[in-house]
Amino acid sequence: MTLWLVRAGRFGEREQFAVENNLAILGWEELPDLSKVQTREELADLLSDYYPDKQKKTLINWESQLWPFVNSMQIGELVAMPLKHRAIIKFGYVTGEYKYEPANPSGFKHTRPVKWKYEIPRNQIEQDLLYSFGSAMTVCKITRNDAENRIKALLSGKPTRTPVPPDAGPGDEPEELLDLEQIARDQITDTITQTFKGHKLAHLTAAVLQAQGYKLRISPEGPDGGVDIIAGKGPLGFESPRLVVQVKSGDSPVNVKTYRELNGVINSFGAESGLIVAWGGFQGQVDKEAAREYFKIRLWDADDLVQMIQENFDNLPEDIQNELPLKRIWVLIPQAEE
Numbered sequence: 001m002t003l004w005l006v007r008a009g010r011f012g013e014r015e016q017f018a019v020e021n022n023l024a025i026l027g028w029e030e031l032p033d034l035s036k037v038q039t040r041e042e043l044a045d046l047l048s049d050y051y052p053d054k055q056k057k058t059l060i061n062w063e064s065q066l067w068p069f070v071n072s073m074q075i076g077e078l079v080a081m082p083l084k085h086r087a088i089i090k091f092g093y094v095t096g097e098y099k100y101e102p103a104n105p106s107g108f109k110h111t112r113p114v115k116w117k118y119e120i121p122r123n124q125i126e127q128d129l130l131y132s133f134g135s136a137m138t139v140c141k142i143t144r145n146d147a148e149n150r151i152k153a154l155l156s157g158k159p160t161r162t163p164v165p166p167d168a169g170p171g172d173e174p175e176e177l178l179d180l181e182q183i184a185r186d187q188i189t190d191t192i193t194q195t196f197k198g199h200k201l202a203h204l205t206a207a208v209l210q211a212q213g214y215k216l217r218i219s220p221e222g223p224d225g226g227v228d229i230i231a232g233k234g235p236l237g238f239e240s241p242r243l244v245v246q247v248k249s250g251d252s253p254v255n256v257k258t259y260r261e262l263n264g265v266i267n268s269f270g271a272e273s274g275l276i277v278a279w280g281g282f283q284g285q286v287d288k289e290a291a292r293e294y295f296k297i298r299l300w301d302a303d304d305l306v307q308m309i310q311e312n313f314d315n316l317p318e319d320i321q322n323e324l325p326l327k328r329i330w331v332l333i334p335q336a337e338e
Contacts, residue, residue, distance in 0.1 A: 002073075002074070002143075002148070003078045003141065003142045003143070003147055003148040003151060004068075004073060004078065004079045004080065004094075004139065004140070005079075005080050005081075005132075005133060005139065005140050005141075006026075006079055006080070006112075006114075007081065008081055008083070008084070009027060009084075011084060012083060012084025013107070014108060015083050015085060017108055018081065018114075018116075019090065019116055022113060022114060022115050022116055023111045023112065023113060024079055024081065024094075024113075025104075025110065026065075026066070026069055026110040026111075026139070027107045028062070028110060029106050029107040030050050030051070031050055031066075032100070033100035033102075034046075034066065034100065035070070035097075035099070035100060040063060043066060043067055044059065047059045047062055047063055061137075065139040065140065066110075066139070068139055068140075068141070069098065069110070069112060070098040070110075071098070073094050073098075073112060074094065075095060075096065075097075077093065077094045078091060078093060079091065079092050079094060079114050080142065081114075081116070082122075082182070086287070086301055086303070087122045087123070087189075087301040087303035087304070088120060088122060088281050089119070089122060089125065090116050090119050091116070091117065091118040091119070091120065092115050092117050093114065093115050093117065094113070096112065096113035097112075097113075098110070098111070099111050099112070117155075120154060120155070121251065121253065121280050121301075122302065123190070123193055123279065123280070124154075124251055125154070126150070127186065127187070127190055128144070128145050129142075129145065129151070130186045131186075132144050132145070134179045134182050134186065135179065180331050185303060185306050188306050188309070188310075188324070188326065189303075191324060192302075192305075192306070192324065195324065196249075196323075197249065198249055199221040201247055201249040201279060202219075202228045202229060202245075202247040202249075203218065204305075204309075204320065205229065205277050205305065206218050206245075207316050207317055208305070208308045208309060208312055208316070209231050209243075210317075211316055212312060214232065214233060215232055215233070215236060215237030216229050216231035216232070216237065217229070217231075226246060226261050226265045227245065227246060227262075227269060228246055228247045229245035229247070230242075230243070230245075230269060230271070231243040231245060241273050242270065242272050242273070243273050244262065244265060244266055244269045244271045244275075245274070245275045245277065246262050246274070246277070247276075247277045248276070248277065248278045248279060248280065249279050250279065250280050251280045253278065253282050253283045253286075254276060254280065254283065254286060255283050255286065256286050256289060258276065259282075259286045259289060259290065259297070260289075262276055263297060266296070266297075272296075273296055273297065274296065274298070275299075276297065276299050277300045277304075278299065280302075281301045282299055282301060309324070309326075310326070310328075313326055313328075
């Protein structure tokens with residue numbers, strides 16, 4: 001058995017279609033049906049024909065991803081799909097063979113049936129495993145540090161063993177192709193989890209809002225009437241937009257009940273909009289309701305809060321900068337897929 005990583009596009013553009021249709025989907029939209037390709041050499045020749053301007057090492061890399069997706073993945077094997085728009089990783093099981101779907105939208109035609117059964121917030125997965133999921137490859141095996149057994153234990157609700165140091169030896173994931181941005185974000189998330197526990201996460205959120213120009217009041221620790229932060233613009237905080245903020249620091253995804261409760265108290269606080277910060281992410285139904293209330297309530301999961309911290313870091317209080325020391329650097333982003 002194997003644990004596979006299959007991404008849903010450089011910008012997550014195939015995520016929703018993949019989840020709603022129980023599919024793993026590849027891009028490479030120029031390529032025709034690959035089900036009749038008999039050998040890896042034939043696939044390599046096909047890539048050369050369709051992408052004559054690409055470097056040889058790029059074509060070799062692509063062939064090493066396409067061939068397993070079409071020919072090596074077995075029914076019943078576990079697949080992970082990290083999402084770009086939510087700080088979670090979807091997990092499911094392969095249920096069928098490769099199929100080319102010409103009626104699908106452009107870039108959605110190379111498919112594998114996968115029954116998506118689980119979703120785990122990234123901050124509930126050990127750092128060494130997140131490092132493997134940080135491969136920038138569109139398709140690869142995840143083999144290091146007993147990854148498959150540990151993920152299966154996590155999905156079944158059993159405790160996983162103590163993480164081991166990342167294997168420095170050769171593996172199936174090419175070292176030169178890593179999503180360094182996501183790896184850095186996961187490291188920041190882990191530090192926040194350790195440093196800003198409980199009500200301290202509300203203070204960190206408040207610091208971000210202050211850096212964005214809000215005047216605010218933080219509720220004391222304890223029962224808060226459904227609101228942790230009241231915020232508004234202007235010298236005294238009287239100006240629009242006026243926000244009420246609920247901060248959930250637990251590991252469990254926020255359910256729709258919490259969302260509806262915040263929606264119900266917005267008017268009673270004289271606010272216009274609401275914000276829910278959920279460190280453990282959100283259940284799917286919350287996202288569906290939030291789409292209808294886009295101009296009233298916003299949702300931040302762990303990835304969103306980290307992004308806001310990165311964007312506003314220079315304006316955060318000195319004590320927070322000392323507890324969360326970050327440095328902005330430039331890196332070259334690898335391109336794993338067309």
